[in-house]
Amino acid sequence: MSEKFSPTLRIGDLSDFIAPSQACVVSLKGLKTTAPNTIKRDKPEVAIANKEQTDPVKISLKDCLACRWGFSGCITSAETVMLEKQSLDDFLSKIDKGKAIIVSLSPQSRASLAVYFGISPLQVFKKLTTFFKSLGVKAVFDTSSSRDLTLIETCHEFVNRFKQSKLSDNEKSNSALPMLSSACPGWICYAEKQLGSYILPFISSVKSPQQTIGATIKHHICQKMGLRPDEVYHVTVMPCYDKKLEAVRDDFVFEVEQEDANKSGLRITEVDSVLTTGEVLDLIKVIFPILAVYLKEVDFETLNDYPLDKMLTNVNEEGYLYGVPGSSGGYAETVFRNAARMLYGREIEGPLAFKSLRNMDFREVTLEVDGKVVLKFALCYGFQNLQNIVRKVKIGKCDYHFVEVMACPSGCLNGGGQIKPKPQQSPKELLQSLETIYMENVSFTNIADGFVCLFLCAVFILMVETNCLGYTKNCDGYLSPPQKRVLIKDPFENLLVKSLYDEWLEQPGSEKAKRYMHTAYHPMVKSVTAQLHNW
Numbered sequence: 001m002s003e004k005f006s007p008t009l010r011i012g013d014l015s016d017f018i019a020p021s022q023a024c025v026v027s028l029k030g031l032k033t034t035a036p037n038t039i040k041r042d043k044p045e046v047a048i049a050n051k052e053q054t055d056p057v058k059i060s061l062k063d064c065l066a067c068r069w070g071f072s073g074c075i076t077s078a079e080t081v082m083l084e085k086q087s088l089d090d091f092l093s094k095i096d097k098g099k100a101i102i103v104s105l106s107p108q109s110r111a112s113l114a115v116y117f118g119i120s121p122l123q124v125f126k127k128l129t130t131f132f133k134s135l136g137v138k139a140v141f142d143t144s145s146s147r148d149l150t151l152i153e154t155c156h157e158f159v160n161r162f163k164q165s166k167l168s169d170n171e172k173s174n175s176a177l178p179m180l181s182s183a184c185p186g187w188i189c190y191a192e193k194q195l196g197s198y199i200l201p202f203i204s205s206v207k208s209p210q211q212t213i214g215a216t217i218k219h220h221i222c223q224k225m226g227l228r229p230d231e232v233y234h235v236t237v238m239p240c241y242d243k244k245l246e247a248v249r250d251d252f253v254f255e256v257e258q259e260d261a262n263k264s265g266l267r268i269t270e271v272d273s274v275l276t277t278g279e280v281l282d283l284i285k286v287i288f289p290i291l292a293v294y295l296k297e298v299d300f301e302t303l304n305d306y307p308l309d310k311m312l313t314n315v316n317e318e319g320y321l322y323g324v325p326g327s328s329g330g331y332a333e334t335v336f337r338n339a340a341r342m343l344y345g346r347e348i349e350g351p352l353a354f355k356s357l358r359n360m361d362f363r364e365v366t367l368e369v370d371g372k373v374v375l376k377f378a379l380c381y382g383f384q385n386l387q388n389i390v391r392k393v394k395i396g397k398c399d400y401h402f403v404e405v406m407a408c409p410s411g412c413l414n415g416g417g418q419i420k421p422k423p424q425q426s427p428k429e430l431l432q433s434l435e436t437i438y439m440e441n442v443s444f445t446n447i448a449d450g451f452v453c454l455f456l457c458a459v460f461i462l463m464v465e466t467n468c469l470g471y472t473k474n475c476d477g478y479l480s481p482p483q484k485r486v487l488i489k490d491p492f493e494n495l496l497v498k499s500l501y502d503e504w505l506e507q508p509g510s511e512k513a514k515r516y517m518h519t520a521y522h523p524m525v526k527s528v529t530a531q532l533h534n535w
Contacts, residue, residue, distance in 0.1 A: 086244045086273045088283050091235060092135075094272075099233040100225075101137045104213050104312075107144050107486075108239040108327065109277040111438045112418045115430070116281065117301050121437065121486065122321055126305035131284065133306060134291055139225075142313035143236065144323040146213030148491035149500065150183070151324065153206045153517050154331060155338040155491075156508035158402055162343060176201075178393065178400040181331045183208040185246035186407030187386065188521065196523040198394060205518040209329065210236050210243055211252055213312065214270030215516045218254075220504045221312060229256050229268045236274050239415030240408070247271040251519050276417025314489075314496065322487040322494075325351075327438045328411035332365070332377045332404035334491060339375055339402075340367050354379065361385055361409055364400070377402045382409035413438060 095101055105128060110121040117124065129140045158179050165176040182188060182204040191199050207215065213236070218229045236243065246252075247269065255265035275283070284300055297303050308315050314322050324330035333352050340346040346367065354363040362385045367375035378400045380389050386405060392398035408414050413434045421430040491497060505513045 086247070086275070088275070088279055088286075091273055091275060091283075094233045095136045100222075100227050100231050101132075102139045102141065102217055102221075102232055102234050103132050103137050104141045104143050104146075104210075104217075104234070104236045106209075106236070106238050106412075107142075107147075107323065107438070108412045108415065108418070109237045109280065111327075111413065111434050112239065112277045113281065114437050115433045116419050116422075119301055122319075123305065125308060125321070127300060127303040128280075129308060130295075130303050130306035131288070131291070131300070134295060135287065139309045139311065140313075141213065141217075141309060141311070142315070142321070143209045143213050144314040144321070145312050145494070145496055146216060147209040147323065147329055148314070148494045148497045149216070149517065150206055150209050150212050151329070151331065151334045151491045152497065152508050153212075153513060154181070154204055155335050155342075157204055157206060158335050158339060159342050160509065162339065162401065177402075178202060178398050179204055179402050180389075180393075181329075181402075181404045182206055182519075183329050183331065184406045184408075184412075185240070185242040187405050189242070189245060190386075190407065192521055193524045195390060199390060200521045200523060202393060203521055205514075205520065207252075207517055207519050208246065210238060210246065210274075211270055211519070212517055214247075214252065216312065216500065218268060218270050219516055220500070224311070230266050233272045234270070236271050237277065237280050238274055239277055239412050239418045241276055241415075241417045242407070243276075243417070244274040247274050277415075278417055278419050281419055312496070314494065316487070320487050322489040324491060325439075325488055327413045327435065328381070328404065328406050332379050332402060335402055336365060336367070336375060336377045337490075338492075344369055344374060358385065361411075362388075376400050377404075379404045381406045381411045383407060 091101075105125065107121065110124045110128075113124045113128070114121045119127075125140075125142070132140050161176045161179055180199075180203045185208065188203070191203060206212075214234055217234050218232065222229055222232045236247070252270045253267050254270075256268055257265050288300055292298060295303065316322060324334055326333055336352060337348050340348055344367065346369070348367075352365045354365045356363050361381035362379070364376065364378045366373045366377075376399060378389070380386055380403050386407065389398065389400075389403055389405070406412060408416070410431055414431055418434075421427055501507055501513075505516065507513070
């Protein structure tokens with residue numbers, strides 16, 4: 001089961017056959033403990049002490065993640081706890097209990113399902129909306145919208161850090177940059193538990209798209225829907241099992257007052273449950289045959305397309321999805337373009353010229369002004385590349401200003417929660433298919449991109465001739481595009497996100513934005529006991 005998690009969470013693998021409370025090395029209430037059935041010897045006599053009747057001890061996944069002893073091998077044994085609380089059974093039980101269910105879909109999960117079913121990501125989105133609403137789900141949203149919100153806050157934070165680094169003394173400058181992205185929960189968990197205080201100041205304080213959409217739904221959208229936060233059960237569909245760990249962090253829990261003033265406040269989580277792409281596929285396989293009679297459809301691919309919920313979905317009036325390029329969130333590219341514009345007045349047209357270093361999982365891009373490199377960004381995917389960055393940061397030799405960090409090799413499309421390769425299909429072939437379907441449905445909204453657009457058009461025409469994109473020629477010989485494009489759009493031009501700032505957050509970096517869109521990280525002190533526990 002542990003292979004579902006990113007490599008960073010499998011450093012201290014332990015047997016999956018023990019419960020968290022059995023593996024835990026921390027004594028309850030800080031007291032020394034003895035085994036419940038202790039064999040005591042009094043001269044030649046042997047006696048077994050009576051077992052005290054106490055309440056059963058339960059150590060939850062939250063306890064494991066917050067444990068100051070760090071990695072003691074508890075992650076794999078804690079999966080049982082997690083799967084009990086974030087499973088398909090739990091999801092279906094919440095529907096039966098009459099909760100208002102809201103599902104938020106990640107674009108990476110849509111791409112994985114699109115490859116599996118042989119349809120476009122947009123068609124997957126519409127059919128999933130039909131599927132979930134037939135189960136009783138109230139709304140199905142798009143995490144691309146919260147990704148734009150996250151990117152805007154990240155851009156604002158980077159510009160502020162960069163300016164501060166130029167004004168501060170050397171010591172403060174070194175603590176401000178490089179800024180490391182914070183969207184990957186595997187990376188964050190590793191940083192807190194293995195790297196500690198020296199690396200945490202470099203990590204962006206902005207929450208991941210999963211948590212920003214969670215905060216938006218529980219603090220703002222539910223009010224517009226006439227619901228209390230405790231009446232909403234929010235489920236995300238993600239490409240990564242580590243997202244389940246992220247959702248249960250205490251940093252993402254808040255309290256709301258109850259109607260009865262004598263009762264303590266209710267603890268509300270921004271994201272109540274996380275389902276992986278593979279789990280959603282399992283749900284479709286199990287539930288669809290039952291729904292088929294009601295829906296009058298024989299399979300998922302032919303399911304009618306339900307209109308998308310526009311309240312929190314990146315879809316324009318023509319019905320096209322829009323967002324940023326980059327299958328892992330587009331952090332480096334978006335922050336780079338914004339920094340070039342805000343700091344140096346440079347508008348960068350067309351794709352960025354990323355240069356591969358060790359491999360495709362380690363790339364960099366630079367901006368030169370008057371022959372001098374003024375911005376240097378990197379993409380760093382996979383644990384091996386990540387360790388190289390961490391070492392350079394630790395010794396003060398990292399010359400990057402911003403690093404987009406992802407624990408999984410090849411980024412989020414290759415997350416452990418994605419659908420596995422079909423028989424006779426290699427993981428590499430599946431990844432290529434995912435990258436193709438994620439990128440081939442992209443078109444520029446700014447036609448003034450000149451030669452770049454001409455080149456893309458030539459590529460598209462070639463793909464049409466080989467029937468890669470699904471384009472057809474009408475009777476006049478003109479191309480008729482399929483209704484499946486995802487438009488590239490600057491997050492700062494997203495009217496949906498603008499409305500969130502106007503109605504709720506005020507402006508990027510405001511006190512409200514910091515309260516709801518940002519978080520903090522906590523170093524976990526490791527002990528000798530924790531390090532030796534697996535031995």
